[in-house]
Amino acid sequence: MPLTIIAIGKKHEAWVAEGIERYQKRLKAPFLVEWVLLPHSSLDGARARQEESTRIISRLPADAYVVLLDERGKAFDSPGIARALKDQLDTSKQVVLVIGGAYGVDDSIHQRAALTWSLSPLVFPHQMVRLILAEQLYRAQQIEQGGAYHHE
Numbered sequence: 001m002p003l004t005i006i007a008i009g010k011k012h013e014a015w016v017a018e019g020i021e022r023y024q025k026r027l028k029a030p031f032l033v034e035w036v037l038l039p040h041s042s043l044d045g046a047r048a049r050q051e052e053s054t055r056i057i058s059r060l061p062a063d064a065y066v067v068l069l070d071e072r073g074k075a076f077d078s079p080g081i082a083r084a085l086k087d088q089l090d091t092s093k094q095v096v097l098v099i100g101g102a103y104g105v106d107d108s109i110h111q112r113a114a115l116t117w118s119l120s121p122l123v124f125p126h127q128m129v130r131l132i133l134a135e136q137l138y139r140a141q142q143i144e145q146g147g148a149y150h151h152e
Contacts, residue, residue, distance in 0.1 A: 003030075006056055010040070053109050069116075
């Protein structure tokens with residue numbers, strides 16, 4: 001069962017798609033990835049956050065292990081996130097990573113998330129987050145397989 005990434009926003013821009021493809025074609029089970037891109041809300045602020053969160057929730061399998069990407073989440077080093085993801089993948093549970101929209105996500109997503117992961121305390125454009133996430137998933141796979149990609 002592949003990892004699912006649910007992201008709010010438009011399709012990958014060409015330079016992002018190229019970078020994601022570079023890492024994604026190297027991924028092997030259990031780190032295979034399926035992308036679900038949901039459009040931005042036409043609303044603003046809290047109303048957009050709520051509408052987008054409702055659409056995200058509707059796409060989450062009931063028993064999924066949900067990882068929310070949020071700059072206020074827990075910071076991991078690469079081996080740490082590799083272990084955290086692999087532990088869940090080993091249970092054969094569906095792992096879903098969520099990238100919210102420009103206004104973030106509402107409390108329903110925060111409550112549903114088993115893990116809130118911060119890539120950085122910095123805020124990045126959503127397209128860059130997608131590319132960074134693809135690279136980190138490849139890195140996690142390599143760490144778990146003992147590959148030479150990640151250097152300690």
